[in-house]
Amino acid sequence: MFIYYKRVRLGALPKLALSTAKSVFGDPKALSPVSVQIEPTNYCNQKCVFCYRQNNPWRFDNKHMTFAEFKKIIDSMPDLEELLLNGYGEPLLCPDIFKMLEYASSKGIFTKTNTNMSLLTKENAKKLVETGINEVFISLDSVDPKLYEKLRGTKLELTLKGFENLLEARKKAKSNMKITLNFVVTEETIPGMKNIIDYITGKDVLVKFKSLTVTGKNAAKMMHKSVLAINEMKKYAKNKGVNVWFKMKDKSENKPFCYAIWFGSFIDVNGNMAPCCQMPYEYSFGNVLDTSLEECWNSEKFIEFRKALNSRDLSKLPKEIQNRCYNCNFCFNDQIHKLRKIVNNRP
Numbered sequence: 001m002f003i004y005y006k007r008v009r010l011g012a013l014p015k016l017a018l019s020t021a022k023s024v025f026g027d028p029k030a031l032s033p034v035s036v037q038i039e040p041t042n043y044c045n046q047k048c049v050f051c052y053r054q055n056n057p058w059r060f061d062n063k064h065m066t067f068a069e070f071k072k073i074i075d076s077m078p079d080l081e082e083l084l085l086n087g088y089g090e091p092l093l094c095p096d097i098f099k100m101l102e103y104a105s106s107k108g109i110f111t112k113t114n115t116n117m118s119l120l121t122k123e124n125a126k127k128l129v130e131t132g133i134n135e136v137f138i139s140l141d142s143v144d145p146k147l148y149e150k151l152r153g154t155k156l157e158l159t160l161k162g163f164e165n166l167l168e169a170r171k172k173a174k175s176n177m178k179i180t181l182n183f184v185v186t187e188e189t190i191p192g193m194k195n196i197i198d199y200i201t202g203k204d205v206l207v208k209f210k211s212l213t214v215t216g217k218n219a220a221k222m223m224h225k226s227v228l229a230i231n232e233m234k235k236y237a238k239n240k241g242v243n244v245w246f247k248m249k250d251k252s253e254n255k256p257f258c259y260a261i262w263f264g265s266f267i268d269v270n271g272n273m274a275p276c277c278q279m280p281y282e283y284s285f286g287n288v289l290d291t292s293l294e295e296c297w298n299s300e301k302f303i304e305f306r307k308a309l310n311s312r313d314l315s316k317l318p319k320e321i322q323n324r325c326y327n328c329n330f331c332f333n334d335q336i337h338k339l340r341k342i343v344n345n346r347p
């Protein structure tokens with residue numbers, strides 16, 4: 001028995017979902033999202049060569065979510081414990097971003113966002129900390145000005161200034177907000193890993209190495225190369241007192257194929273619900289703004305999707321989705337422990 005939800009929030013799940021849930025998670029009383037990602041905007045001010053947004057520009061309509069829409073979504077998830085407020089765009093471009101974070105924090109939700117730091121002026125950094133946010137993921141894949149500009153299309157100097165402003169704002173507010181540096185591991189960024197560790201040494205920042213989301217024939221080769229480089233770097237960082245986070249999904253047969261879909265989903269700027277951020281705009285279980293959260297979360301399509309992933313038979317899913325799931329290193333098996341802790345700690 002893995003997990004037991006204490007409160008039944010979404011009404012009875014259809015029988016199919018319950019039996020599917022039973023086969024993997026024991027006998028959950030009900031499923032209701034506890035950890036979701038919401039996209040507040042899909043406007044962006046950078047052009048990162050490795051980003052899905054950059055490589056599929058036609059899918060992004062440059063929109064901001066309104067506070068009213070955000071509130072509607074949050075209020076429809078009474079069991080929500082954790083919110084990641086960013087998607088394929090720069091969250092600080094969203095006019096209501098601080099209000100959204102503040103609202104979620106005021107409801108006791110563990111709030112997080114991911115920023116490229118280019119808009120972290122002193123004022124914005126202060127505002128961000130004051131929302132009560134728990135964790136800020138910052139993107140930095142190189143401290144070499146030329147490479148940074150090549151990768152992201154903007155000046156490194158501005159980004160580093162944003163980083164300093166964030167550190168200063170955290171210090172001034174005596175906040176225990178976590179800062180986690182997201183480093184995307186690619187052929188080009190691997191040589192600069194050491195420099196990143198040196199740069200953040202002593203700054204109370206966790207480093208998270210993100211293996212590039214790649215599919216196709218080079219995926220395995222690139223993954224192998226990344227893992228070797230990361231393992232090397234973990235030793236280097238340890239000697240410098242820097243904490244590094246890197247996990248690989250355990251794909252062994254006796255482990256559930258995907259945990260993420262049992263606890264939450266990705267909701268894009270238009271309100272479309274997708275299983276996770278790996279496949280927004282192309283695989284939707286419905287629109288939570290046009291219908292309701294329940295209708296999407298318990299839709300037949302979502303149930304069939306969970307069933308397919310539980311049985312490890314993805315053959316009925318669209319080819320692109322199969323590829324994404326097979327190559328996914330996103331839903332880590334240790335997430336279950338974290339989420340179980342969250343659920344067990346509920347009043």
Ligand SMILES: C[S@@+](CC[C@H](N)C(=O)[O-])C[C@H]1O[C@@H](n2cnc3c(N)ncnc32)[C@H](O)[C@@H]1O
Binds near residue numbers: 044086137
């Ligand atoms: C999509 S961005 C959105 C937030 C913000 N625009 C930023 O760049 O920080 C979220 C994170 O995903 C990372 N990322 C972008 N493309 C990626 C890829 N192909 N594989 C893995 N991570 C990626 C970014 O570096 C960033 O840390």
Ligand code: SF4
Binds near residue numbers: 053
């Ligand atoms: S800043 Fe973030 S969302 Fe924008 S292109 Fe870069 S990684 Fe993608």
Ligand code: SF4
Binds near residue numbers: 324
């Ligand atoms: S891409 Fe990964 S996290 Fe998303 S649904 Fe597939 S297995 Fe789960």
